[in-house]
Amino acid sequence: MNQPNSPSPLPPSGPRMFQKPGASFPERSTRLSSRSRQTLALMSMTLPGVLLLLIFSYLPLSGLIIAFKNYRAADGIFGSAWAGLKNFEFLFASGAAWRITLNTLWLNGLFIITTLVISLTLALLINEVRSRSRALSGFYQTALFFPFFLSYVIISYFTYALLSTDQGLLNSVFKSLGLEPVRWYSEPSRWPLILVLVNLWKNVGFSVVIYLSGMLAIDPEYYEAAALDGASKWQQVRFITLPMLSPLITITVLLAIGRIFFADFGLFYFVTRDTSLLYPTTDVIDTYVFRALRQLGDFGMAGAAGLYQSVIGFALVMFSNWIVKRRDPDRALF
């Protein structure tokens, strides 16, 4: 396991044990040396990438033990005293673990469902008019796709312009309708809906593009045959488009479910403006870990929450990949 990992130059003969059985060539010295030169060249190509991964992805794995330590900066990760399961006890006893788990799962679940339904609907509508109105369809796609390219920092300016208590547009509209203005940034009960809408606004365009490209790949002869048989538009959607698209939809949704334990930090941190009044409905694992680390400086508990997320997240990815693999092995991640 370790030897092929290390990118050290191999002896010209090359160890035969890593070669696949069928791939061996007749033992001719010129052939061999050119093959090992090739292996060497390919190894050297992977070197920068593998090194970066070892440093920035694999080295931190050793730091996972911090979840079981009473971390003190002066002692470092390995010098700090062991704390057993104290960090976890604290995390779960405070009720925080329950809250952030529930928020993460329930909000991400809402995001997956709403994004699927809305983007599929919009893609079907655009697909319907696309062949007759190219320019307008292009405009729709651009308008829908545009927010995907903005960062949540910029988006938080937009939401602030809408939601600010004294100057926000929504409250102006409420006032002109004779309704009570709402203090949006201090009412947690409103936020699941707000977050769903902001998430839709930013991400739906991306899914629309994916689904539209899937629809473009459907052979138009199916529709022509169906139309000849007198099928209505709705029947064509129901019995041609959706079935043809179902592998793409399944994979997209399953991959999203695999990531359901990981929240979009920018959405939950910037759009809520990190308002503590809103934590009951908007605090997710990622924001909790960030705050524990950067604001409280509680490395042990942040580490415990992070390890909890990594482990459950890993299980969910494996699970959804297992389902993907059963349905469509080509689309499985591994």
Place this chain on the structure above:
Amino acid sequence: MTAPALELRRNRSTPLPPIHYAIHALLLLVSLLFLFPLLLVISASLSSESSLLERGYSLIPQAFSTEAYQYLLRDPSQLLRAYAVSGLVATVGSATSLLVMALLGYALSRPEFKFRGVVSFVVFFTLLFNGGLVASYILNTRYLGLSDSLLALILPYLVVPFYVLLLRTFFAALPSEIIEAARIDGAGEWRIFFSIVLPLSTPALATVGLFSLLLYWNDYFLGLLYLSDPAKYPLQLLLFNILNNIEFLNKLPTSQVATVVPPTQTVRMAMAVLATGPAAFAFLMLQRYFVRGLTVGSVKG
């Protein structure tokens, strides 16, 4: 392609079916809703401070004024510096990242590469399991000394396994005869990569390059974690701090503004517009590459 053929077959002069008008009306409405927040912020940035404070945000400036922009442009150094940091990080980062990932993806796409299985595992395992934020943070600040260094904004995003996967899939679909022919002519792997594979792969490289550029340009997270020196703040981090704390905005020497109250609300919005503008323009120019790249990816699987 079948789409143009289909269009030819249809008679263009027949009137649109009535249902199309309803669909267009709905889609137009949705599109305008999507553009609405952007217009709101632009309008606010062009309003006078007093009208914004009194009457709030509106779609059309109630009292047109460019005072916010004038205020910002009197001393644009803070904004320009943040632009320079973001630009530097995004260009250096995405160019380096593209090279590193393409090399990695190419090696992984060659079936005769002896260590393909092992290296693939090393790359893709990181998609599944990671050490989490805390360990990376301690490693980068304490052991690698990346605090307050621009390298902290670049290095962690250089290898994105998902993009390596995309590039690998694309390279693997190139006709192997061309590579074989070059090999028989005596070209080494590096030569083949640079003079044959890369020129044939511009669509994939463009898509991944753009995604990487976007990742760097829009990133706030690494800055939030590793930077404490405001002089090194990239654009997104500067904007975040200004929204939360207007004091963060460069103060002009008091003699200049003694009589003027700084138009803080509108200045915030003008700042957002100035930060979004170029990126939005680039998006309009480049979006078709995104769409094309995604289309290739999803059709090929």
